[in-house]
Amino acid sequence: MANKRNLKKDINYVLGDIIEEVYIWEESNPDKDKKAGEEIIDEAINSFDTLMTRVSDRSIENPAQHFKSIREDLEKTAKSLAEKVNSL
Incomplete structure (x- = not known):
């Protein structure tokens, strides 16, 4: 549960x-x-x-892998958005 809470906060x-x-x-x-x-x-x-919808999904089989993929997607998205902000 703490992992889910921390992930939501990070997002x-x-x-x-x-x-x-x-x-x-x-x-x-x-x-x-x-x-x-x-x-x-x-x-x-x-x-x-x-991302929040994916975090809240309760029909996952492997929570560790699921949350890891969400963190990776968050990093990719954040990097992409930061590059766009820097190019303004």
């Missing part, structure tokens, strides 16, 4: 930090187009929803 913190970075970028660059930032935020929210 929330990581994707929340990415969204916060987009907001900071938008505030520090008011003259730039915000559409790209909004797309990153939408992608982060969609990823959050998808």
Whole structure:
């Protein structure tokens, strides 16, 4: 159970930090187009929803492998989103 709770917290913190970075970028660059930032935020929210749904799935056979794959997907998603934020 603790593993599931920690994973949910990690998902929330990581994707929340990415969204916060987009907001900071938008505030520090008011003259730039915000559409790209909004797309990153939408992608982060969609990823959050998808990952949380996977964490809450109770029909898994191997919990350790299931949570490991979710962590790997979180890392890939976070890296991809961070690269997009850095390219703004």
